[in-house]
Amino acid sequence: MATYDVIVVGLGGMGSAAAAHLAARGQQVLGLERFGPAHDRGSSHGGSRITRQSYFEDPAYVPLLLRAYELWDQLADDSGADVITLTGGVFLGRPDSLTVAGSLRAAREWGLPHELLDAGEIRRRFPTLTPAEDEVGLYETAAGFVRPEVTVAAHLALAGQRGAELHYDEPVTGWSATAGGGVRVRTAAGEYTAGQLVVCPGAWAPELLADLDVPFTVERQVMYWFQPSGGVGPYAPDRHPIYIHEDAEGTQVYGFPAIDGPDGGAKVAFFRHGSPCSPDTIDREVHPAEVAFMAEHLAAVLPTLPGRYLTAATCMYTTTPDQHFVIAQHPRHPAVTVACGFSGHGFKFVPVVGEILADLATTGTTKHPIALFDPRRPALEATP
Ligand SMILES: Cc1cc2nc3c(=O)[nH]c(=O)nc-3n(C[C@H](O)[C@H](O)[C@H](O)COP(=O)(O)OP(=O)(O)OC[C@H]3O[C@@H](n4cnc5c(N)ncnc54)[C@H](O)[C@@H]3O)c2cc1C
Numbered sequence: 001m002a003t004y005d006v007i008v009v010g011l012g013g014m015g016s017a018a019a020a021h022l023a024a025r026g027q028q029v030l031g032l033e034r035f036g037p038a039h040d041r042g043s044s045h046g047g048s049r050i051t052r053q054s055y056f057e058d059p060a061y062v063p064l065l066l067r068a069y070e071l072w073d074q075l076a077d078d079s080g081a082d083v084i085t086l087t088g089g090v091f092l093g094r095p096d097s098l099t100v101a102g103s104l105r106a107a108r109e110w111g112l113p114h115e116l117l118d119a120g121e122i123r124r125r126f127p128t129l130t131p132a133e134d135e136v137g138l139y140e141t142a143a144g145f146v147r148p149e150v151t152v153a154a155h156l157a158l159a160g161q162r163g164a165e166l167h168y169d170e171p172v173t174g175w176s177a178t179a180g181g182g183v184r185v186r187t188a189a190g191e192y193t194a195g196q197l198v199v200c201p202g203a204w205a206p207e208l209l210a211d212l213d214v215p216f217t218v219e220r221q222v223m224y225w226f227q228p229s230g231g232v233g234p235y236a237p238d239r240h241p242i243y244i245h246e247d248a249e250g251t252q253v254y255g256f257p258a259i260d261g262p263d264g265g266a267k268v269a270f271f272r273h274g275s276p277c278s279p280d281t282i283d284r285e286v287h288p289a290e291v292a293f294m295a296e297h298l299a300a301v302l303p304t305l306p307g308r309y310l311t312a313a314t315c316m317y318t319t320t321p322d323q324h325f326v327i328a329q330h331p332r333h334p335a336v337t338v339a340c341g342f343s344g345h346g347f348k349f350v351p352v353v354g355e356i357l358a359d360l361a362t363t364g365t366t367k368h369p370i371a372l373f374d375p376r377r378p379a380l381e382a383t384p
Pocket residue numbers: 009010011012013014015032033034035041042043044045046048049050051170171172173200201202203204208221222223269314315316317339340341342343344345346347348349
């Protein structure tokens with residue numbers, strides 16, 4: 001039976017980064033992936049993901065983001081791939097909305113450069129955005145977008161160059177801790193053993209990490225691309241920021257400049273408000289009523305965006321009850337490290353999660369602040 005230092009299960013956003021970081025530390029790595037490299041069946045596809053630093057979800061994420069930004073640059077250097085582009089970002093809503101008040105809190109707590117803009121100033125600087133008179137926006141230059149498929153492919157290529165063995169189309173059917181303190185992993189093709197296991201299963205967490213007892217909800221999400229009326233000119237990435245807008249009901253919509261040329265349109269999506277699904281039951285078709293609902297929602301804040309509907313794609317969030325991640329050594333198995341429940345906002349952290357997982361698998365600890373991601377936190381206790 002083949003034996004490794006570390007087996008990484010799931011080579012999506014997080015697992016590919018873990019494999020690259022572990023291999024860089026000289027570990028003998030086996031990576032096992034259910035599908036092919038950088039596929040579109042999990043949570044790491046769709047061409048773009050927002051990155052930002054003034055983090056409304058919790059200021060505790062900011063130090064991780066500062067390190068992630070260093071690692072994004074390093075990944076770009078090491079791989080030569082275009083993984084991150086900073087366009088600036090504006091986070092809009094009423095002053096007391098989570099999007100505005102939470103972003104401001106994080107920016108102030110960490111001394112992050114930002115500007116607070118009133119509705120008139122937002123309309124003047126970014127004419128595509130039409131906030132209501134009582135709305136404001138926090139603008140930061142450190143925001144932009146990262147490229148999920150390019151990032152996964154870059155980490156996989158680096159992992160391979162550094163000696164990792166990567167097996168595709170080989171789903172893991174089970175794993176167990178062994179009496180000797182290591183792990184055994186079963187796939188349709190065979191069995192492997194290792195000193196450590198890193199599990200990054202994305203939307204398959206309820207299946208592969210059932211014994212974590214975390215009540216994950218897998219949600220179907222839709223990304224939409226529209227050709228703006230009047231063309232993509234005003235949406236060009238050198239003049240248009242990424243944006244998140246929260247309305248009076250708390251609905252958040254977010255989007256990107258036109259990053260795929262004149263015919264590629266601009267992408268927009270709702271944050272959360274998905275429908276529960278599983279990787280086996282997800283409806284991959286996007287229905288006309290959904291497109292109409294999005295276009296109607298945009299009329300208030302980005303009226304020129306829904307000029308002509310181009311296309312849409314589905315994707316899955318794996319959400320925890322408090323919407324914070326799960327990153328830790330498995331509470332019952334010290335040889336197993338888990339990274340899951342990224343709750344729809346994990347991609348910007350991919351390189352730093354790779355570093356943390358490599359720390360935990362090789363030393364059992366990390367200098368990064370991950371207490372918020374403990375699977376035993378009270379907010380994750382399953383309700384009876
Ligand atoms: C529509 C959408 C928009 C998003 N927008 C943003 C954003 O703007 N900014 C942001 O930061 N984040 C965003 N996110 C969240 C981010 O994309 C995810 O948090 C991140 O991609 C999760 O990565 P992952 O590695 O956990 O999952 P995945 O990339 O899905 O990787 C999991 C992998 O495990 C594999 N796997 C599962 N089970 C097995 C098995 N038994 N054997 C072998 N392999 C297995 C899967 O095939 C998959 O490749 C968004 C997500 C979605 C869906």
